[in-house]
Amino acid sequence: xxxxxxYALAAATVALALLVILARNPVHxxxxxxxxxxxxxxxxxxxxxxxxxxxxxxxVYAGAIMVLFLYVIxxxxxxxxxxxxxxxxxxxxxxxAAALLLLVxxxxxxxxxxxxxxxxxxxxxxxxxxxxxxxxYTDYILPFEVAxxxxxxAIIGAVVxxxxxxxxxxxxxxxxxx
Amino acid sequence: xxxxxxxxxxSHFILLSCTLFCIGVFGVLFRRNAIVIFMSVxxxxxxxxxxxxxxxxxxxxxxxxxxxxxxxxxxxxxxxxGLAIITLxxxxxxxxxxxxxxxxxx
Numbered sequence: 121x122x123x124x125x126x127y128a129l130a131a132a133t134v135a136l137a138l139l140v141i142l143a144r145n146p147v148h149x150x151x152x153x154x155x156x157x158x159x160x161x162x163x164x165x166x167x168x169x170x171x172x173x174x175x176x177x178x179x180v181y182a183g184a185i186m187v188l189f190l191y192v193i194x195x196x197x198x199x200x201x202x203x204x205x206x207x208x209x210x211x212x213x214x215x216x217a218a219a220l221l222l223l224v225x226x227x228x229x230x231x232x233x234x235x236x237x238x239x240x241x242x243x244x245x246x247x248x249x250x251x252x253x254x255x256x257y258t259d260y261i262l263p264f265e266v267a268x269x270x271x272x273x274a275i276i277g278a279v280v281x282x283x284x285x286x287x288x289x290x291x292x293x294x295x296x297x298x
Numbered sequence: 299x300x301x302x303x304x305x306x307x308x309s310h311f312i313l314l315s316c317t318l319f320c321i322g323v324f325g326v327l328f329r330r331n332a333i334v335i336f337m338s339v340x341x342x343x344x345x346x347x348x349x350x351x352x353x354x355x356x357x358x359x360x361x362x363x364x365x366x367x368x369x370x371x372x373x374x375x376x377x378x379x380g381l382a383i384i385t386l387x388x389x390x391x392x393x394x395x396x397x398x399x400x401x402x403x404x
Binding site: 122164169170176181192215239259270275278 | 300302305306308309310312313314316317318319320321322323324325327328329330331333334336337338340341344347348351352354355356357358359360361363364366367368370371372373374375376377378379381382383384385386388394395397
């Protein structure tokens with residue numbers, strides 16, 4: 121039963137991911153990408169028993185990040201298909217390269233998988249907020265704090281970049297003062 | 299190993315994740331709109347997350363899911379700064395078509 125759900129979700133996710141790439145209107149791309157993220161979150165929740173990661177994926181990716189994308193697209197007024205296309209030979213070349221990469225990646229991963237044996241069956245209860253929280257705040261406390269510093273840097277960077285014509289104004293004042 | 303992997307072999311998760319990753323690579327190489335290229339990068343990050351969670355369940359090791367959190371944190375920071383840069387480029391050049399952004403050439 122779960123296998124059917126998995127293969128249906130996988131097929132839907134791959135089809136939607138292709139639509140993200142092939143949609144000519146950037147707004148459609150964003151909406152398809154939200155659906156891809158929902159598909160991946162459903163896989164976390166239903167199949168892999170990773171409830172906390174699944175919920176966080178919906179909140180962070182499908183919620184926050186995609187709203188940011190949509191906001192920027194609307195801000196730039198890009199919501200029409202105005203993008204010129206590459207020539208047809210280029211599309212085939214890039215598609216062939218991507219297919220080749222898929223072949224290499226999948227075969228290498230399966231080769232590596234065959235080298236190591238299958239792990240033993242054990243009761244799986246690792247995806248809950250309780251387990252993950254315990255580990256995150258004990259074993260991984262240093263990376264957690266470093267991530268907060270990273271966020272601080274990102275906030276400052278975004279604010280500095282988003283300031284209205286900041287770099288030229290600064291240069292002008294510098295040259296005027298000197 | 300969670301019981302689900304007796305029904306669905308782990309190699310199918312690998313195949314799905316690699317397919318999503320390669321679709322992302324195709325998008326980065328094929329599209330010319332900087333924002334859509336950015337979205338393809340997000341797709342690639344998500345495919346890696348999927349494989350991390352799958353192997354975390356396969357090996358009964360929560361460390362994989364912890365790593366997914368850090369990937370998400372880095373992705374969120376990257377999106378904030380990256381979109382700010384794209385907005386800045388658009389303000390200067392009035393376009394986000396990467397074929398027209400030749401200011402660094404020569």
